[in-house]
Every structure is written in structure tokens, then in C-alpha cells.
Amino acid sequence: MTGTFVGMPAFPAAARDALDNAQLRANLDHATSTIRAKRAAVVGELEQWEALRIAGAAIKDDVLLRLDDHLLTLESALQDAGAVVHWARDAAEACRIVAEVARAHEADEVVKVKSMVTQEIGLNEALAAEGIAAWETDLAELIVQLGDDLPSHILVPAIHRNRSEVREIFLREMPDAPPGLTDDPARLAEAARMHLREKFLRAKVAVSGANFAVAETGTLVVVESEGNGRMCLTLPDVLVSVVGIEKVVPSWRDLEVFLQLLPRSSTGERMNPYTSTWSGVTAGDGPQEVHVVLLDNGRTRALADEIGRQALRCIRCSACLNACPVYERVGGHAYGSVYPGPIGAILNPLLRGVGSSDQVDSLPYASTLCGACYEVCPVLIDIPSVLVNLRAQVVDAHRSGLPKAEAVAMKTARATLSSSWRLALAERFTRIGLGAARRFGASAWTRSRDLPEAPQESFRKWWRRTGGRP
Amino acid sequence: MSARADIIGDVRRALAGAPPAPVIERNYLAPSTASTGEVIERFIERVADYQAVVERCDANEVAKRIARAIPQEGAVVVPAGLSWQVPGAVEDTGLSARELDAVHAVVTAATAGIAETGTILLQHGEAEGRRALSLVPDLHVCVIREDQIFAGVPEVMSQLDPRRPTTWISGPSATSDIELIRVEGVHGPRTLHVIVVGT
Amino acid sequence: MDDFDVRGLVQPMRVALQVTCINDALYPDTGRNVVRLLRRLGVDVEFPAAQTCCGQPMVNTGYINEAVPVLRTFVDAFAGYDAVVTPSGSCAGSVRHQHAIVSARAGDPLLAERSADLAPRVFELSEFIVDVLGVIDVGAWFPHTVAYHPTCHSLRMLGVGDRPTKLLEAVEGLTLLPLSEAEECCGFGGTFAVKNAGTSVAIGEDKVRNVLATGADVLVAGDRSCLTHIGGLLDRQRSGVRVMHLADVLAQTRPPGGGRR
Numbered sequence: 001m002t003g004t005f006v007g008m009p010a011f012p013a014a015a016r017d018a019l020d021n022a023q024l025r026a027n028l029d030h031a032t033s034t035i036r037a038k039r040a041a042v043v044g045e046l047e048q049w050e051a052l053r054i055a056g057a058a059i060k061d062d063v064l065l066r067l068d069d070h071l072l073t074l075e076s077a078l079q080d081a082g083a084v085v086h087w088a089r090d091a092a093e094a095c096r097i098v099a100e101v102a103r104a105h106e107a108d109e110v111v112k113v114k115s116m117v118t119q120e121i122g123l124n125e126a127l128a129a130e131g132i133a134a135w136e137t138d139l140a141e142l143i144v145q146l147g148d149d150l151p152s153h154i155l156v157p158a159i160h161r162n163r164s165e166v167r168e169i170f171l172r173e174m175p176d177a178p179p180g181l182t183d184d185p186a187r188l189a190e191a192a193r194m195h196l197r198e199k200f201l202r203a204k205v206a207v208s209g210a211n212f213a214v215a216e217t218g219t220l221v222v223v224e225s226e227g228n229g230r231m232c233l234t235l236p237d238v239l240v241s242v243v244g245i246e247k248v249v250p251s252w253r254d255l256e257v258f259l260q261l262l263p264r265s266s267t268g269e270r271m272n273p274y275t276s277t278w279s280g281v282t283a284g285d286g287p288q289e290v291h292v293v294l295l296d297n298g299r300t301r302a303l304a305d306e307i308g309r310q311a312l313r314c315i316r317c318s319a320c321l322n323a324c325p326v327y328e329r330v331g332g333h334a335y336g337s338v339y340p341g342p343i344g345a346i347l348n349p350l351l352r353g354v355g356s357s358d359q360v361d362s363l364p365y366a367s368t369l370c371g372a373c374y375e376v377c378p379v380l381i382d383i384p385s386v387l388v389n390l391r392a393q394v395v396d397a398h399r400s401g402l403p404k405a406e407a408v409a410m411k412t413a414r415a416t417l418s419s420s421w422r423l424a425l426a427e428r429f430t431r432i433g434l435g436a437a438r439r440f441g442a443s444a445w446t447r448s449r450d451l452p453e454a455p456q457e458s459f460r461k462w463w464r465r466t467g468g469r470p
Numbered sequence: 471m472s473a474r475a476d477i478i479g480d481v482r483r484a485l486a487g488a489p490p491a492p493v494i495e496r497n498y499l500a501p502s503t504a505s506t507g508e509v510i511e512r513f514i515e516r517v518a519d520y521q522a523v524v525e526r527c528d529a530n531e532v533a534k535r536i537a538r539a540i541p542q543e544g545a546v547v548v549p550a551g552l553s554w555q556v557p558g559a560v561e562d563t564g565l566s567a568r569e570l571d572a573v574h575a576v577v578t579a580a581t582a583g584i585a586e587t588g589t590i591l592l593q594h595g596e597a598e599g600r601r602a603l604s605l606v607p608d609l610h611v612c613v614i615r616e617d618q619i620f621a622g623v624p625e626v627m628s629q630l631d632p633r634r635p636t637t638w639i640s641g642p643s644a645t646s647d648i649e650l651i652r653v654e655g656v657h658g659p660r661t662l663h664v665i666v667v668g669t
Numbered sequence: 670m671d672d673f674d675v676r677g678l679v680q681p682m683r684v685a686l687q688v689t690c691i692n693d694a695l696y697p698d699t700g701r702n703v704v705r706l707l708r709r710l711g712v713d714v715e716f717p718a719a720q721t722c723c724g725q726p727m728v729n730t731g732y733i734n735e736a737v738p739v740l741r742t743f744v745d746a747f748a749g750y751d752a753v754v755t756p757s758g759s760c761a762g763s764v765r766h767q768h769a770i771v772s773a774r775a776g777d778p779l780l781a782e783r784s785a786d787l788a789p790r791v792f793e794l795s796e797f798i799v800d801v802l803g804v805i806d807v808g809a810w811f812p813h814t815v816a817y818h819p820t821c822h823s824l825r826m827l828g829v830g831d832r833p834t835k836l837l838e839a840v841e842g843l844t845l846l847p848l849s850e851a852e853e854c855c856g857f858g859g860t861f862a863v864k865n866a867g868t869s870v871a872i873g874e875d876k877v878r879n880v881l882a883t884g885a886d887v888l889v890a891g892d893r894s895c896l897t898h899i900g901g902l903l904d905r906q907r908s909g910v911r912v913m914h915l916a917d918v919l920a921q922t923r924p925p926g927g928g929r930r
Contacts, residue, residue: 012865015867325853326872329872366865368857368859371824372825372853388731388770389770391730395733396731406730407732413727414732420719420720423690448873449901450901450905452695455694455696455698458693459701463718464718
């Protein structure tokens, strides 16, 4: 898969399929409400939460607004620490770099830490094409990979699967699955442990992303739960980390902000079980050959969008997914990307460009603009405002060519609403609200909802008649 | 043009006319009012919250507590610089990953601890051992002195050397990937046993 | 606006009603109830006839250019007033948060200045009553069980907090019942309701389920647009639950002779 899942329909059509899947909706409801409650509890513990959010946003804005300086600082700190730094303009370039490193060590397999960016660039598929197997080692990613499936949540990618489905996938696709495997989550996790242990012990090359990259010290950070990350970052001889250029934080100290914001927003824990930090190569400990690939792949395009650039503050916590009424009903697949939910609805158009496809252009409309995402975002990304701005870009991208019914309606509305006498006229003849609803497709409204009765006279007419004195 | 030059150039073009970077206000730094005793208590309570085993003892009791924490049978490994004697343990002399996989338990010291989050930190020096050591065996016994425990995350940052590898450990390895049901113990040690030593 | 007290002014404050386009065309009774309520509270509210719409329907659909002349009309209609009251959290939110975006897009500094000057004087109804008039008990009488849905823009864009529920709790005879998951969106979302109708209805059905679980006779909210959506679902289900705007409830008074409890 690449940044956007190949061949995905636009959001409304994909959402319809998801809405029809009762099991999916039950899983999503359970998952999102559980994590929401856990998050609220641990966020409520910290009096300084709002101050942390403000600091987190400011640090990330500093990163973005001085990104060139920070990247060059990071590069030299990494090199001083013994890492080899590569730069990749796009997905293909990044995949090629990783494949070359693996080939240089004659590796026909790599073990992988769960990483959004390697999914974004379609690394597994690219490596497979080179004859290199990429083993996902996070339990949820393993379920998705073995099931030949697509991830549907940033934090818990297999959230759309229940335990019996996981058991079936393991029995079918895992050659060393215990024959009497039950659907008890503890037994399923143990089966994954045994299945992957051999791969960890023999792996020569590991691939990771990074949650943060400290410019000043050349330190990379991976935040995880299962220990598969530590295995990949520690046991193999060679480590390649693919890092989006927006992952920089200026100084070591800045981690004190993000290591408080991220776990509480993401899993709803005070701290995730394991966080690993490392700077290049450490003699006698861990991989002795360390590569870092700094990836653009649309990030500089997003950076150029004055309102949209705040999306690059994102630390991939997925709190916005769990808070979103739309995500809760339709799940991640409907967004057609590894980045689903509210953040996906802005990040995909920003990275790929408005106008690049109907699918991408449908995403800014996949929101009620209720603002719940903004309320929980640990780095204060004003997702509703970015959505509205992207909608304007979508409209502008389609201004040439045949106008849609909607554009005609909006032009009519502009004329009508620019003067009160035209509005009064319109009310007399068309009763603008109902008229607009019908123009947009009254059936979409009335399939499940009644329309209100039109009143005898408009408010404005009543006021003119009575002067507001009943 | 190299990819590096292209990307840096694109960044600069994207930022043409952008506002200056903001001032970073660190108003989250609230001085802790908790006493040392309260900080230790909170650390113990929060480590236990993660389903880790946690106990507290005096310095002269550590060896005994370690001996009780490690299994009767099965191999135990310790880093070369560990201050306490662990009966029957082998010292890490660069065991391979496969050799470590045959070891049941590891005993290490810690670099620091965070009470707010119930976290222990290892910077993998002589007494904590290299990273693989506290990862592959299934039981990790970690000894931390009370004076190594700090109230919150900001307090601990200046205690750490960013150039050394660091592992932040908050309870045993865990997953909630199937129906969000928490399962302790996946790839990292399935049991974490923390011994807090009075000073 | 702490020092903004109508009763302390020698010259009475000039207050305009921004009735909103949806109330004007579809729910004139809500507009009439705002007038009735404010007059009862001593505010001689005016209706500037030049007004049309705040422009939000266009902005939220992406037609910001089309919203520019609508914004001009808005500013022209209300510029001379000390305060503008609107029975909609969404429209007030649009004025305070979107008008700057629209005027920036128009590239018209004068329009930007005029709209920035006007925006802080635009109040959602409950804000106006509680903050500007300093009133909690509006002297209303409404002997029914009520559930209150805090619409997203009132709640999150404006931050009206507990002002509406304080006003409702002070209504004689009214029993306010707790609505679970009250702060969840109803699924309306403007054009979302038709562009993504299935998802909109799925979200709304959960809201309706929570409303019905309260056993209330009436669902109250501060936005007619959300109520059109929720009410449309309730009516389709023949639920018997009525939807009413906050103003419709607060305008009710005990009929002469006492009425029944």
C-alpha cells in the first residue's frame, strides 16, 4: 500500500460500506469509548495539561518555522554519533535506500518496528519486490500483515478484527501456531511471541521509524508497548530508521513535554511500557551500523500551506480518531489511507495535494466540524479550521470546468444572501432552506429524516407587518 | 541536485514569508510540593499499577531480596558492574542473543526513576548492562535506590546523558492490540520486579 | 465584556437581533420568542432589515469567495449596534472565528477592520442573557421534562459552558433530565448531513437513542440547525419527543390564572 490505499473510493462511498458492517461498528464503538475514558482519566490527573499542550505546540512550531536549521543540526549530530544520514525526496527514494542497505548485508529479510511512515511509503511492498521479506513485529501489525489486510487505526491497526478473527488468521497463516490455539488474547499474544522470537534472534537488519528526533544530540526515540521495538532496535547488527522531516524536536529537554503528552493522549496510560532512545552507534551495545533516512514525501508541500502546516505538529497519538463521531461510526478504512480519522482528513490532502484525486478531495468533507478533535489534540492542531481551509482549496481546484450543482447553488446563495430584498423575495417564492435542501438532494436528507413544515410567513415578513409588537 | 539540497531548498521556499518562531513558554514546570517520602510512595504505587512486582527494603537486605526474587532453577545473568552478589548468576561477557534467550532472569541496577509515571530508566552503563541484557530474559529484577527517584518527567531529564542509549520501562511488556484487552508480557520480560532500596 | 452592563448605561444600549437565515425562513416562531423574551427582560431589541446570513453555510462548504459579499452585508447591517444577539451558537461562532478568515481572503483591510470591530459585540442568546444582562431567572414557566443537547459550536467554538443549563434550571416547573453522552455531536454538520448522509444519520441515531433514554418530553438546544436534524430523526421515528429552541422555552410564561403544574 502507499500513502493512500490503491483504488479506494471517495469517502462517502467507502463510509457506506463500513456503516453496513455491524461487527465493525460494535468493535469501533467499544474501542473508541474505552480509550476515550482512559485518556480522560490520566489527562485529568495532570494539572499542567494545558500548559503542556501549549508548550508542545510551540516547540513543534519552532521546529517547523526553522526546519532547515533544525534538520542540518540533526544531520551533523547524527553523523557525529556514528550514524549514516540519507535524504529521500519521496517514497520510492526512501524505499530504495532501505533496500540497498539490506542488500549490502545480503539480508533477505528485515524485522520491523511498527511505524506509520514506513506504511506511508509502502516499504513492505517495495522490499518484497526486491526479494526482501519485511516482518511486522507489532502484534496488531502482524495481524494486519498475516491477514493481508489494511490498518484501520493509528494506534491499534487491527481494531476492526475481533479475537476469533485473529485466531483464524493465526491458524491459517502462522506455520508455527500452536494447534490448540484458543481465542484468549493472552494465548494469541503468546503465539505471536513464539512466532516472532526466532525472527528477532536471527535478524541482521531492522527497520524502524522514530517518534522524535532530537536535533541537538542526534537522538532518535521510539515509543512502544510490547518490546518488539526494543528487540528490533537492539538485537540486529544493522538498523535503518526512516524519519519524516517533521519529527525533529530541537533539544533533549523538549522530550519532557512530548513524553508526557504522547502516552496519555494515545493509550491513556501515564507512560507506555517502553521508550527507547539512542544516538547513532554505541560501542558494545546494539546495532553497530546505524542509518537514518530523512524523508520529505509531501511534507514540504504541507509546510507551504500557511494554515495547514500546523498538521505537521502531529505526534500520531490518535486521540482525534477516538474523539471523532465520524471515525467512531465508519472506522479507518473509509479514509483510504494509513492516516485515518480527523488528522488523516487534513494530512492526506496536505501531503498529496488538493486536486490530486477525488478520493483525496473528499476527505476534508468527512467531518461535522464538531471540534472534538481539536479539544483533545495534545499539540493544539485546529483541525476544524484546517478542514475548512482545505474545503476552500478543493472548491478552488474545481472552479474551472463544469460547475457542480453545489457550486450553482452556492452562487445563487451568494446573490440571494448579499441583499435582504433578494432574500425576502427568495423566501416568498422558494423558502430558501427547504429549497437548498432539495437542491442538494432532498432524498439524502429525507431517507431517514423528516423535513420541517414551511411556516406561513417568514420572520422578516412578520417584523415588517408588526414591527415586532405581537 | 542532491535530495538533501532539494529538501532543504523546498523547506526554505515553503517558509518564505512565514512568521518568526514562537517563544516556548514552559509553564508546565510546577514545582513539586511532595516530600521525598511521598515521592517514593507514589513511585511504588504507580509501578505496582502496571502489574509489576515492587518491594522496598534497606540497603543491607538487598542481596537477600534479590535471591528471593530470582527463580530457584534456571540461569541468571548480571551486568559486570552490579554492586550486589547474586548467587549462581553468570556475568555478562557479551552473550549472543541466542545465549541470552536461554537465560531466565536478569538482575540490573537502574539509572533513575520517575514517581509520577512509575517509570524506571536504564542508561545501560556498567551496573545496568547493555540493552539486550534486560530485554531478552523473561524476568527482569531491577534494583533502584530511593535517591534515584524523581517526582516527574522534567526533573529526570537533566539526570540523563542524551548520547547514551536509554530505556524507559513502565511495567512489564504489554499489548492491548486484541479487543483492547491488556495482556502483560509479549516480547519484553513478562515479569518486572522492582526493589526500592532505602538510603 | 465584564463592564458591559445594560442597566448601568445612561443611554440604553442599542441591541440588534440577528435572527439567522434558518430561523427567518423556517422557524420564525423562534425569532419571535427571542424578541418576546428580550422585551420582557427590558431590552428593546431591533431587527435590522438589511441582514441576511452570517455566511457560515458557504464558508463551511468551501465557498469562501462567495461568502465575501454576504459578510459585507452582515457588517453593514449590524455595524451601528452596541450588541448583536443571535439565537445560534453556530452563527455566533462563525462571526467570531470565521469572519476574519473571510475578510482576509477578500483582501479588503477595511472589511477586516470593520468585522473585527463587530465580532466581539456579537453574542449567542445565553451569553447575552447571563453575561450582558446578568440574569439567570428570566421569569419563565414551562411545566415539562426537558433534556438539553449542548451543540458543538456552542460548547467548543464559543465555550458557552453551563449558561444554557443554568437558565433552564431557573425555569419554573421545568425538570432538566441528564442526557448521556451529551457533548457528542448530533451528526448534522451542515452540508455533511447531505454529503455524508448515512454517517450523519448513524451519528444522529445514537443521539436520538440517548434522548429517548432520558424519558424527556422535550429536547432543547441553542441551534435550530442541529434541532432540524435531530428533530427530523425523532419525527421519522414517531417518538413523540418535541424539539424546541432554548428561546422557545425561555419565552414561555405562566398564563393568566396560574396554569397547571
